[in-house]
Amino acid sequence: MIPPAVHVLGPGWRDDAWERLAGPWDVLVVGGGISGAGVARRAARAGLRVVLVEQRDLAWGTSSRSSKLVHGGLRYLREGQVGIVRDSVRERERLLQTAPGLVDELGFLMPTYRGTSPGRWTYTAGLEVYDALAGRRTHRRVRRTELELLAPRLRASGLTGGFRYADAQTDDARLTFRVAMDAVAAGAAVLTYAVAEDVLRDGAGRVIGARIRDALDAGRAVDVHATATVSATGAWADQLRGRLGADPRIRPLRGSHLVFPAWRFPVAQAVNVIHPADGRPVFAFPWEGVTLVGTTDVDHAGDLDVEPRISPAEAAYLVEAMAAAFPALDLHPEDAMASFAGVRPVIGTGRADPSKESRDHAAWDEHGLLTLTGGKLTTFDVLAREALRAIGPRFAGRTAVGAPEMDRPVDAVPAPRLVELGPGARDLPADDLRRLAGRYGRATSSLLDAAGEPGGREILERIPGTASTWAEVRWAARAEGVVHLEDLLLRRVRLGLTLPQGGAAVLDRVRAIAQPELGWSDARWDAEEAAYRALWASDYAPPAREDSPPAREDADDERPPAGVDIGSSTVRVR
Numbered sequence: 001m002i003p004p005a006v007h008v009l010g011p012g013w014r015d016d017a018w019e020r021l022a023g024p025w026d027v028l029v030v031g032g033g034i035s036g037a038g039v040a041r042r043a044a045r046a047g048l049r050v051v052l053v054e055q056r057d058l059a060w061g062t063s064s065r066s067s068k069l070v071h072g073g074l075r076y077l078r079e080g081q082v083g084i085v086r087d088s089v090r091e092r093e094r095l096l097q098t099a100p101g102l103v104d105e106l107g108f109l110m111p112t113y114r115g116t117s118p119g120r121w122t123y124t125a126g127l128e129v130y131d132a133l134a135g136r137r138t139h140r141r142v143r144r145t146e147l148e149l150l151a152p153r154l155r156a157s158g159l160t161g162g163f164r165y166a167d168a169q170t171d172d173a174r175l176t177f178r179v180a181m182d183a184v185a186a187g188a189a190v191l192t193y194a195v196a197e198d199v200l201r202d203g204a205g206r207v208i209g210a211r212i213r214d215a216l217d218a219g220r221a222v223d224v225h226a227t228a229t230v231s232a233t234g235a236w237a238d239q240l241r242g243r244l245g246a247d248p249r250i251r252p253l254r255g256s257h258l259v260f261p262a263w264r265f266p267v268a269q270a271v272n273v274i275h276p277a278d279g280r281p282v283f284a285f286p287w288e289g290v291t292l293v294g295t296t297d298v299d300h301a302g303d304l305d306v307e308p309r310i311s312p313a314e315a316a317y318l319v320e321a322m323a324a325a326f327p328a329l330d331l332h333p334e335d336a337m338a339s340f341a342g343v344r345p346v347i348g349t350g351r352a353d354p355s356k357e358s359r360d361h362a363a364w365d366e367h368g369l370l371t372l373t374g375g376k377l378t379t380f381d382v383l384a385r386e387a388l389r390a391i392g393p394r395f396a397g398r399t400a401v402g403a404p405e406m407d408r409p410v411d412a413v414p415a416p417r418l419v420e421l422g423p424g425a426r427d428l429p430a431d432d433l434r435r436l437a438g439r440y441g442r443a444t445s446s447l448l449d450a451a452g453e454p455g456g457r458e459i460l461e462r463i464p465g466t467a468s469t470w471a472e473v474r475w476a477a478r479a480e481g482v483v484h485l486e487d488l489l490l491r492r493v494r495l496g497l498t499l500p501q502g503g504a505a506v507l508d509r510v511r512a513i514a515q516p517e518l519g520w521s522d523a524r525w526d527a528e529e530a531a532y533r534a535l536w537a538s539d540y541a542p543p544a545r546e547d548s549p550p551a552r553e554d555a556d557d558e559r560p561p562a563g564v565d566i567g568s569s570t571v572r573v574r
């Protein structure tokens with residue numbers, strides 16, 4: 001049994017949400033990425049009646065496709081974006097304190113080479129400022145001999161030593177889910193696979209809500225009225241703005257990553273290398289038992305409603321950087337196990353070099369529609385505070401919105417203490433427990449209880465080759481609003497990124513655990529599994545070998561996509 005204090009998206013939650021959808025609401029949030037979740041959480045905690053709608057799954061957009069770093073972005077200092085770096089490192093410090101097990105420190109190494117730039121003094125100056133902005137000293141110089149121990153396969157010729165400093169990393173989709181569930185706990189309603197297809201306007205032309213269509217049942221649509229409508233639609237922001245006649249302002253920039261098995265590309269902490277071709281920093285870092293390499297920064301010409309994917313040129317670019325830095329590893333694109341790509345919602349200023357565009361966020365009020373876009377995963381709460389300040393006057397005198405206390409940081413729900421977790425917790429290694437408590441917050445004890453049900457003990461074991469436990473599969477299927485199998489495998493438990501072939505070898509076990517929880521027939525499961533495998537092969541597989549044609553032509557090639565069409569319409573209807 002799930003205690004009433006634990007809020008879940010269990011059986012029937014979508015139908016319940018549809019019944020309540022028409023409102024009226026105080027705040028309608030469109031977009032279930034980290035920005036929308038953050039706004040919903042702040043607004044609900046301020047006592048407002050909030051509903052959040054997402055056209056696909058929570059975090060389906062950019063918020064599951066980032067580099068998963070909670071960081072200031074050292075490189076932005078070089079570009080003079082001091083304000084962004086300051087806000088980011090402060091948010092990083094706050095998240096490290098409030099969400100251990102979900103946001104954790106990660107060491108970064110920056111090797112220096114004789115006669116190359118940036119040189120030692122540039123790094124020293126940058127890191128001094130970086131640490132000063134965070135109010136915590138994390139960096140130190142590392143001698144060559146120590147660096148060779150910390151990153152054994154680094155190119156040795158010309159190596160003079162380097163620097164080590166600390167940033168943090170997370171699971172971006174889980175962070176989004178955690179914040180969204182905090183919003184639910186504070187009273188917000190959440191509805192996924194629900195598209196805001198148009199804005200509603202009053203006689204004076206002011207936005208008073210949006211028309212929401214069910215992505216799973218195209219015949220179902222509702223006019224949702226709200227005092228404030230917030231579009232937290234990231235890279236899609238121009239679509240709703242366009243309904244108001246506003247000119248497009250977003251420059252969609254794609255960033256892609258390769259995922260290597262840790263045995264093929266072992267790194268104990270992040271390594272920041274300078275790309276030999278263009279001087280951009282490229283990272284390799286450990287994450288959830290694999291090694292991620294990223295990222296690129298290229299204009300994305302593809303349809304935003306089609307899953308983005310890495311192009312062969314991007315894969316070659318990333319491998320070129322790593323091959324130069326780690327020649328002994330003899331890396332090739334086909335050594336990767338998986339890939340993923342996301343689209344940055346960058347506010348375009350017309351600069352030729354995408355990497356020179358500012359990563360700052362924007363909040364535009366156009367005819368009463370508040371659009372929030374740009375920014376970073378790390379600074380989601382900065383954006384949320386700004387949103388609440390902007391809409392606050394519409395609720396004058398009613399709530400704490402706009403009052404000074406609304407501007408204070410909101411803690412994530414503190415991780416439960418061991419004694420609160422019941423007997424299921426006692427046998428778990430401390431690291432696993434910390435990880436679960438960070439990711440599941442208040443729901444951790446229910447997750448452990450579920451694992452303790454008949455046949456459950458062994459499901460507290462880790463899924464081989466990953467940092468996740470089988471118990472998380474059961475909990476996600478039971479209580480985390482899974483609508484399609486891809487929601488479970490790509491965003492709740494990230495087997496699609498961390499296991500070969502998207503986790504094909506464990507799908508039978510996943511089915512045994514999840515199918516009864518989801519209540520799917522065999523035919524439904526088979527269809528979901530086929531759709532997931534096709535999606536993975538098309539958009540998450542490692543890049544094709546150069547001698548074989550790609551699974552799907554890259555969107556930028558302006559050739560039509562081929563293969564199984566499971567994501568090319570505005571929404572998928574099954």
Ligand SMILES: Cc1cc2nc3c(=O)[nH]c(=O)nc-3n(C[C@H](O)[C@H](O)[C@H](O)COP(=O)(O)OP(=O)(O)OC[C@H]3O[C@@H](n4cnc5c(N)ncnc54)[C@H](O)[C@@H]3O)c2cc1C
Nearest residue numbers: 031033034035055061062063066067069196234255377378
């Ligand atoms: C490659 C890459 C690496 C990055 N790395 C980092 C990093 O390491 N650290 C960091 O801090 N930041 C990073 N970022 C930036 C960060 O990921 C984004 O700033 C952040 O995820 C944006 O969140 P969002 O909620 O604004 O947008 P999204 O996560 O894209 O959410 C918008 C949501 O709105 C939904 N939506 C759109 N239109 C509608 C509609 N009409 N109706 C209903 N729903 C709709 C979409 O489906 C989507 O889910 C990275 C970005 C990229 C691309």
